[in-house]
Amino acid sequence: xxxxxxxxxxxxxxxxxxxxxxxxxxxxxxxxxxxxxxxxxxxxxxxxxxxxxxxxxxxxxxxxxxxxxxxxxxxxxxxxxxxxxxxxxxxxxxxxxxxxxxxxxxxxxxxxxxxxxxxxxxxxxxxxxxxxxxxxxxxxxxxxxxxxxxxxxxxxxxxxxxxxxxxxxxxxxxxxxxxxxxxxxxxxxxxxxxxxxxxxxxxxxxxxxxxxxxxxxxxxxxxxxxxxxxxxxxxxxxxxxxxxxxxxxxxxxxxxxxxxxxxxxxxxxxxxxxxxxxxxxxxxxxxxxxxxxxxxxxxxxxxxxxxxxxxxxxxxxxxxxxxxxxxxxxxxxxxxxxxxxxxxxxxxxxxxxxxxxxxxxxxxxxxxxxxxxxxxxxxxxxxxxxxxxxxxxxxxxxxxxxxxxxxxxxxxxxxxxxxxxxxxxxxxxxxxxxxxxxxxxxxxxxxxxxxxxxxxxxxxxxxxxxxxxxxxxxxxxxxxxxxxxxxxxxxxxxxxxxxxxxxxxxxxxxxxxxxxxxxxxxxxxxxxxxxxxxxxxxxxxxxxxxxxxxxxxxxxxxxxxxxxxxxxxxxxxxxxxxxxxxxxxxxxxxxxxxxxxxxxxxxxxxxxxxxxxxxxxxxxxxxxxxxxxxxxxxxxxxxxxxxxxxxxxxxxxxxxxxxxxxxxxxxxxx
Amino acid sequence: xxxxxxxxxxxxxxxxxxxxxxxxxxxxxxxxxxxxxxxxxxxxxxxxxxxxxxxxxxxxxxxxxxxxxxxxxxxxxxxxxxxxxxxxxxxxxxxxxxxxxxxxxxxxxxxxxxxxxxxxxxxxxxxxxxxxxxxxxxxxxxxxxxxxxxxxxxxxxxxxxxxxxxx
Numbered sequence: 001x002x003x004x005x006x007x008x009x010x011x012x013x014x015x016x017x018x019x020x021x022x023x024x025x026x027x028x029x030x031x032x033x034x035x036x037x038x039x040x041x042x043x044x045x046x047x048x049x050x051x052x053x054x055x056x057x058x059x060x061x062x063x064x065x066x067x068x069x070x071x072x073x074x075x076x077x078x079x080x081x082x083x084x085x086x087x088x089x090x091x092x093x094x095x096x097x098x099x100x101x102x103x104x105x106x107x108x109x110x111x112x113x114x115x116x117x118x119x120x121x122x123x124x125x126x127x128x129x130x131x132x133x134x135x136x137x138x139x140x141x142x143x144x145x146x147x148x149x150x151x152x153x154x155x156x157x158x159x160x161x162x163x164x165x166x167x168x169x170x171x172x173x174x175x176x177x178x179x180x181x182x183x184x185x186x187x188x189x190x191x192x193x194x195x196x197x198x199x200x201x202x203x204x205x206x207x208x209x210x211x212x213x214x215x216x217x218x219x220x221x222x223x224x225x226x227x228x229x230x231x232x233x234x235x236x237x238x239x240x241x242x243x244x245x246x247x248x249x250x251x252x253x254x255x256x257x258x259x260x261x262x263x264x265x266x267x268x269x270x271x272x273x274x275x276x277x278x279x280x281x282x283x284x285x286x287x288x289x290x291x292x293x294x295x296x297x298x299x300x301x302x303x304x305x306x307x308x309x310x311x312x313x314x315x316x317x318x319x320x321x322x323x324x325x326x327x328x329x330x331x332x333x334x335x336x337x338x339x340x341x342x343x344x345x346x347x348x349x350x351x352x353x354x355x356x357x358x359x360x361x362x363x364x365x366x367x368x369x370x371x372x373x374x375x376x377x378x379x380x381x382x383x384x385x386x387x388x389x390x391x392x393x394x395x396x397x398x399x400x401x402x403x404x405x406x407x408x409x410x411x412x413x414x415x416x417x418x419x420x421x422x423x424x425x426x427x428x429x430x431x432x433x434x435x436x437x438x439x440x441x442x443x444x445x446x447x448x449x450x451x452x453x454x455x456x457x458x459x460x461x462x463x464x465x466x467x468x469x470x471x472x473x474x475x476x477x478x479x480x481x482x483x484x485x486x487x488x489x490x491x492x493x494x495x496x497x498x499x500x501x502x503x504x505x506x507x508x509x510x511x512x513x514x515x516x517x518x519x520x521x522x523x524x525x526x527x528x529x530x531x532x533x534x535x536x537x538x539x540x541x542x543x544x545x546x547x548x549x550x551x552x553x554x555x556x557x558x559x560x561x562x563x564x565x566x567x568x569x570x571x572x573x574x575x576x577x578x579x580x581x582x583x584x585x586x587x588x589x590x591x592x593x594x595x596x597x598x599x600x601x602x603x604x605x606x607x608x609x610x611x612x613x614x615x616x617x618x619x620x621x622x623x624x625x626x627x628x629x630x631x632x633x634x635x636x637x638x639x640x641x642x643x644x645x646x647x648x649x650x651x652x653x654x655x656x657x658x659x660x661x662x663x664x665x666x667x668x669x670x
Numbered sequence: 671x672x673x674x675x676x677x678x679x680x681x682x683x684x685x686x687x688x689x690x691x692x693x694x695x696x697x698x699x700x701x702x703x704x705x706x707x708x709x710x711x712x713x714x715x716x717x718x719x720x721x722x723x724x725x726x727x728x729x730x731x732x733x734x735x736x737x738x739x740x741x742x743x744x745x746x747x748x749x750x751x752x753x754x755x756x757x758x759x760x761x762x763x764x765x766x767x768x769x770x771x772x773x774x775x776x777x778x779x780x781x782x783x784x785x786x787x788x789x790x791x792x793x794x795x796x797x798x799x800x801x802x803x804x805x806x807x808x809x810x811x812x813x814x815x816x817x818x819x820x821x822x823x824x825x826x827x828x829x830x831x832x833x834x835x836x837x
Contacts (some may be wrong), residue, residue, distance in 0.1 A: 362705075362749065362750055407699070407752070411697065411699075411752060411753075412752035412753070413695075413752060413753055413754045414752065414754075415752075448697065448698075448699040448700075473700070474699070474700030474701075474703070474704060474718075475699040475700050475701040475704065475752070476701070476704055477700075477701040477702065477703070477704025477705030477706075477746075477750045478704065478705045478746075478750060490704050490705050491704045492700040492701075492703040492704035492709070492718070494698065494700045494718070497703075497714065497718075497719050499703070499704070499709055499710050500704070501710070
């Protein structure tokens with residue numbers, strides 16, 4: 001017969017302020033198999049735990065029930081305590097009389113006390129039937145995958161690689177670098193973005209522990225923490241990267257133009273192109289969607305022969321390449337190639353995109369002189385379409401008045417209700433960079449609020465005021481196109497409650513940060529969830545900011561929510577540290593609260609397999625016998641779906657066995 | 671200004687009661703006032719500033735202000751508002767409060783009189799123009815229908831408008 005000890009916690013006034021703790025204890029003492037019932041001000045304190053341990057050591061109890069707060073935070077503490085006293089830690093059960101009674105029935109002391117008694121009775125019912133369980137362990141593949149090659153992904157990959165773990169860095173574009181590579185300078189120090197980023201790109205690419213897979217996307221993910229199997233699709237480049245020297249001759253001869261994504265559509269690139277001058281790896285790709293197959297050189301066909309010279313007629317890209325890296329006669333698989341890798345943990349750092357200006361019909365999006373802040377970044381960047389000269393798009397003339405408009409699509413119920421967090425600062429940065437170079441420029445900045453929370457940020461903002469940049473509190477309501485490519489700015493000065501109305505040469509919209517469309521399919525492949533703001537959901541907003549609901553899967557950077565470079569790097573290093581834990585341990589612990597099939601009872605009907613949300617169940621046949629369900633213990637999360645669905649009652653969910661649950665129901669309905 | 675929570679609650683509940691349901695969504699960004707033609711024409715208490723005063727608990731203090739009657743109902747404020755405040759509805763709710771407290775603007779008296787006498791707030795004699803284009807001179811509306819006119823006057827006489835003593 002079990003010897004159950006019940007320990008009721010006051011939790012200061014959290015519980016005792018509502019519930020008559022002594023009455024609950026006295027009631028517990030009357031329950032079957034309960035040999036000891038005690039109470040304490042704080043059961044989780046050292047003295048509270050010691051009380052439990054002493055009773056276990058004295059052999060008075062062999063099942064422990066603590067009636068206190070939530071097992072989510074406190075179950076591990078009490079399990080550890082009973083284990084230390086020499087009892088199997090799974091012979092412990094928690095009754096949550098705080099969340100389920102005192103907090104929700106604060107107005108009804110008597111009712112809450114009665115409910116607490118029931119909750120305790122239910123826990124005791126279960127505890128009487130608990131069985132000892134043992135933790136299980138599975139080995140780990142010592143390698144990590146980082147998805148996304150921006151500053152977040154690069155930081156995480158370098159961190160993991162420096163800890164000695166083999167790391168795959170997968171980037172969908174031809175070069176790593178991400179959005180940071182597009183930036184001119186960075187706040188609050190005005191460091192040149194490329195100057196601080198390029199060395200890190202090169203370091204990551206050349207790191208002996210990092211295998212960089214660019215122009216590649218994750219196609220499929222299987223497995224679980226410690227043992228993920230990932231298919232990475234390397235898209236077809238149509239250029240032999242083993243030969244390509246990155247000279248760019250193909251791009252200079254290619255006649256087909258398309259808007260350059262790297263310059264935010266402000267200039268054209270060719271169908272054969274190198275992403276940007278500091279690209280890593282610096283390799284060309286041919287974008288077949290925009291290739292016009294010069295000289296009829298369709299991929300995989302033999303060239304025509306010049307009747308006079310007898311030589312083959314090649315396309316300009318082929319002719320231009322001094323390294324013979326482009327051969328359009330070869331058959332290239334348009335699907336690219338699949339590379340299968342095995343890793344123990346995964347860091348997702350897929351970044352963000354900014355909204356296009358076309359969403360904002362009040363903001364004269366048809367005017368070429370209305371640009372997004374990312375476009376302005378390219379205009380003032382030395383590698384941009386104007387080579388760093390501040391020229392407005394319509395006529396390539398220098399503007400005299402520039403307007404900055406904040407919160408376009410952010411803090412807006414029609415688009416995104418969240419604050420995009422770093423727009424205020426990059427607008428101030430852009431204004432400062434322009435004012436430094438052109439002190440006569442009139443710069444008007446319109447904010448709802450200036451959010452400059454960060455180390456050195458408010459000082460940077462104050463500095464902008466001192467430089468003669470004009471700040472107005474009040475959102476711009478609309479823009480109207482005026483003759484001469486100017487824009488009428490309809491604004492408002494909140495502080496003086498006055499309308500503002502003036503003509504501007506160039507208007508910059510700080511458009512909202514959001515997840516790109518393709519993040520949805522990646523989320524499906526990885527089993528990631530979305531938060532209310534439509535970013536990837538972390539495990540806990542405060543205490544699990546890099547973890548996800550799936551063990552072994554971690555988040556870094558803007559895919560988890562808008563954040564600037566310092567925050568992205570911090571989170572990336574945090575995610576790398578967390579992702580390295582299973583790799584460093586070499587094995588992962590599997591809690592035994594999982595399901596197990598009793599093979600002799602299983603009829604092999606297979607109902608359970610498709611119901612499992614974690615793909616943990618497979619049907620296996622041993623010899624001539626009927627197939628039987630087998631549960632991969634490292635993939636099982638103990639949700640119990642299979643247990644309740646099995647028509648033969650062949651599946652046991654340890655820790656939630658039938659006798660235990662029926663005992664709880666009996667206690668609750670007695 | 672003294673912050674009086676009771677007055678703030680009263681002002682907010684009054685405006686919500688009269689149909690300005692979005693008033694508490696306002697973050698005072700000012701986009702509505704930036705495009706409001708009334709604000710540009712010099713009416714001080716419209717859109718952002720009206721909402722601010724209401725959120726400060728001011729009702730009686732601003733009851734005689736005629737700004738709300740300057741709203742042309744263009745609804746552009748609703749278009750640009752990022753928080754679904756629907757500022758025009760707040761302006762109209764404030765107008766309803768003013769009307770119920772008999773605080774009509776003198777600028778609105780002619781239209782009240784027109785409404786009482788013809789059933790149209792804006793009325794011009796249509797007969798000559800209709801005759802010219804070959805239509806019957808009298809419109810098939812309350813302006814030329816004695817029974818409809820009387821019914822409208824009964825409605826007005828039994829509403830707060832009837833107590834204004836205008837008619």
